Amino acid sequence: MLLRAHAMVAIYAAGSGHPGGSLSIADVTTALFLHEARLNPKDPRWPGRDRIFFSAGHKAPALYTALAMTGFFPMDEVLTLRRFDSICQGHPHSLKCPGVEISSGSLGQGLGVAVGTALGLRLEGSKSRVYCIMGDGEQQEGSVWEAAMAAGHYRLGNLVAIVDFNRLQIDGDVESVMNIRPLPDKYRAFGWNAVECDGNNMAELLDAFQAARQCLGKPTVIIAHTIKGKGVSFMENVAAWHGVAPKTRLELDQALADILGREVWSRDEVNAMLAKAEAFSAAKAPQVEAAFPAVPGCWWNDGDDMQVDMFPTRQGFGQALGAIGGDPRIVTIHVDISGSICINQFEKNHPERLPRVFSVGIAEQNMVQVAAGLATTGRIPVAGDYGVFACGRCWDQLRTSVCYPNLNVKIAGAHAGVSVGADGATHQALEEIALLATLPNMTLLVPCDALETGKMTRLGILEVVGPTYIRYAREATPIVTRPETPCVLGKANVIRYRGRAPKFVDAFETVVADAYTSEKEDVALVACGPILPEAMRAAYILKEKHDLEARVINMHTVKPLDEAAILAAVNDIGLIVTAEEHQIGGFGNLVAGVAARHKARRKPLKMDMIGIEDRFGESGNPWELMKVFHLTAEHIVAKALVLANSK
Ligand SMILES: Cc1ncc(C[n+]2csc(CCOP(=O)(O)OP(=O)(O)O)c2C)c(N)n1
Numbered sequence: 154m155l156l157r158a159h160a161m162v163a164i165y166a167a168g169s170g171h172p173g174g175s176l177s178i179a180d181v182t183t184a185l186f187l188h189e190a191r192l193n194p195k196d197p198r199w200p201g202r203d204r205i206f207f208s209a210g211h212k213a214p215a216l217y218t219a220l221a222m223t224g225f226f227p228m229d230e231v232l233t234l235r236r237f238d239s240i241c242q243g244h245p246h247s248l249k250c251p252g253v254e255i256s257s258g259s260l261g262q263g264l265g266v267a268v269g270t271a272l273g274l275r276l277e278g279s280k281s282r283v284y285c286i287m288g289d290g291e292q293q294e295g296s297v298w299e300a301a302m303a304a305g306h307y308r309l310g311n312l313v314a315i316v317d318f319n320r321l322q323i324d325g326d327v328e329s330v331m332n333i334r335p336l337p338d339k340y341r342a343f344g345w346n347a348v349e350c351d352g353n354n355m356a357e358l359l360d361a362f363q364a365a366r367q368c369l370g371k372p373t374v375i376i377a378h379t380i381k382g383k384g385v386s387f388m389e390n391v392a393a394w395h396g397v398a399p400k401t402r403l404e405l406d407q408a409l410a411d412i413l414g415r416e417v418w419s420r421d422e423v424n425a426m427l428a429k430a431e432a433f434s435a436a437k438a439p440q441v442e443a444a445f446p447a448v449p450g451c452w453w454n455d456g457d458d459m460q461v462d463m464f465p466t467r468q469g470f471g472q473a474l475g476a477i478g479g480d481p482r483i484v485t486i487h488v489d490i491s492g493s494i495c496i497n498q499f500e501k502n503h504p505e506r507l508p509r510v511f512s513v514g515i516a517e518q519n520m521v522q523v524a525a526g527l528a529t530t531g532r533i534p535v536a537g538d539y540g541v542f543a544c545g546r547c548w549d550q551l552r553t554s555v556c557y558p559n560l561n562v563k564i565a566g567a568h569a570g571v572s573v574g575a576d577g578a579t580h581q582a583l584e585e586i587a588l589l590a591t592l593p594n595m596t597l598l599v600p601c602d603a604l605e606t607g608k609m610t611r612l613g614i615l616e617v618v619g620p621t622y623i624r625y626a627r628e629a630t631p632i633v634t635r636p637e638t639p640c641v642l643g644k645a646n647v648i649r650y651r652g653r654a655p656k657f658v659d660a661f662e663t664v665v666a667d668a669y670t671s672e673k674e675d676v677a678l679v680a681c682g683p684i685l686p687e688a689m690r691a692a693y694i695l696k697e698k699h700d701l702e703a704r705v706i707n708m709h710t711v712k713p714l715d716e717a718a719i720l721a722a723v724n725d726i727g728l729i730v731t732a733e734e735h736q737i738g739g740f741g742n743l744v745a746g747v748a749a750r751h752k753a754r755r756k757p758l759k760m761d762m763i764g765i766e767d768r769f770g771e772s773g774n775p776w777e778l779m780k781v782f783h784l785t786a787e788h789i790v791a792k793a794l795v796l797a798n799s800k
């Protein structure tokens with residue numbers, strides 16, 4: 154079937170994406186876009202159209218392929234999936250992609266939007282119908298049930314929800330992660346008409362849509378029983394194929410042969426498609442490089458002075474958690490991305506710890522509430538998720554149930570920053586520092602590399618008593634500390650470039666800020682998180698290319714902030730550039746606040762900031778995005794030079 158085959162080539166070309174759910178929903182998508190819904194590809198916003206909401210945004214390849222087959226844009230656009238500046242972002246974005254009704258990617262939000270749209274259309278007397286596609290794991294989100302209650306309450310006969318009931322989510326069987334059965338009965342209890350069908354059978358699907366049309370005065374849910382990975386022999390019913398692309402051309406060819414049978418595309422045809430995807434990125438390269446003030450020979454592992462090891466900070470978290478997990482007070486709470494954020498290293502190789510592991514399903518608000526409850530019993534709950542959801546989705550729970558009663562809850566917030574890459578804006582946490590630093594009692598840790606993440610995981614869990622959030626990234630980032638590098642809670646480190654060394658990390662000397670004596674440097678670079686290595690690289694460039702000395706300050710503890718280290722930089726130097734892989738000012742304004750407020754300030758102060766400049770993230774490869782979003786050492790250098798040269 155063509156939709157599946159196109160989606161598979163696009164995912165392979167992207168090197169990442171979600172084949173399992175895209176394949177299970179393919180028949181529903183075809184039935185909806187090509188048969189059931191009234192759409193106008195020539196006029197995507199035609200007011201008389203039916204509305205199709207993809208609440209399950211990770212199934213985007215099925216949506217994009219269906220839109221292309223319906224005529225919204227050429228199929229070649231789908232081949233650019235997950236690449237920088239593509240209309241086909243890692244998760245659908247309504248402002249970029251024609252035919253996408255709502256941006257999605259944070260599960261559990263689509264049904265509520267569909268309810269509002271159905272209400273609005275009914276108010277206008279419109280005949281348009283509203284469809285909302287969700288996953289079965291997604292049913293674990295409480296917001297789905299708030300929306301379901303509203304749809305039943307308002308008797309929305311113009312609303313149809315479709316649940317892709319493929320029985321799997323990321324961590325395994327839906328039934329064992331967090332049971333949602335009996336699903337039809339649950340919807341019926343909320344005032345819905347519930348229909349079940351084989352969701353990989355076109356005739357049954359069309360009948361189900363027909364049944365929904367005939368049911369007036371009630372919303373209908375179609376529970377579409379499907380097979381995750383449907384159509385590809387080695388992907389069917391295998392949870393591990395949730396979110397990874399075929400790894401080799403052999404795997405892609407096997408997948409295409411399974412899907413297309415004897416109609417299989419020739420090798421040349423597939424090669425031509427893959428070449429189009431590469432050509433798209435090649436055409437964007439000048440735009441990426443134009444955003445970047447390159448300094449030759451100074452990029453990571455490019456030349457003798459730039460040799461670093463790279464390792465993911467999330468692994469640093471997982472390894473440390475595993476190492477301290479023998480402490481019987483520690484319990485962990487899973488929300489269906491246990492492997493991805495490495496929290497499952499707690500029980501990996503330690504089956505005896507399993508009674509201390511609790512899965513709550515895809516339910517971040519409950520994650521925090523349950524953690525708060527566990528803390529009241531003297532446990533040290535460690536919960537974690539992608540930062541966007543771990544912090545944003547449950548911020549009020551963190552505020553009221555954790556920080557206000559000052560409970561000893563630990564939150565791991567993974568996938569911070571645009572360096573998350575291809576998943577795009579919905580998965581790139583860029584706001585947590587601003588959100589969390591305003592919460593009383595919160596300790597906020599933002600370590601700079603995998604080693605420091607390990608140290609701070611230990612300290613944050615075992616030494617801090619009270620709410621603690623540790624922010625870390627997804628991809629491998631440069632290792633710029635050593636096992637013996639100091640790491641003291643609430644005390645920044647001062648890092649100084651001391652001259653070339655075969656390993657980049659050995660070119661620097663690090664001391665706790667308290668113990669540092671000013672060398673009257675030319676500029677202070679204050680950073681937190683994995684952008685700190687960029688600040689160190691900036692210190693190298695400033696010295697080697699401009700003969701300027703930089704004091705790099707590693708502010709690994711963002712709350713409580715080491716005010717003395719900031720003040721020393723103000724008084725000793727008076728010229729500060731902050732750097733954060735975060736919305737600009739979330740961190741920088743904290744530093745600026747300390748600098749500006751303090752009465753003992755002696756010098757006139759010159760300051761500037763590096764960060765995301767008030768926009769959402771994007772899909773792309775991590776380093777490409779660091780350049781496009783002006784987050785590299787070269788950008789730090791450029792700002793420092795402007796300040797240094799200004800009177
Ligand atoms: C609010 C939120 N939490 C977590 C995630 C990460 N995530 C993406 S897909 C997924 C599993 C979804 O399972 P299911 O709804 O069953 O989809 P399917 O199996 O059909 O892919 C999770 C947890 C997310 N996108 N949004």
Ligand SMILES: [Mg+2]
Pocket residue numbers: 288289290317318319320321322
């Ligand atoms: Mg599922």
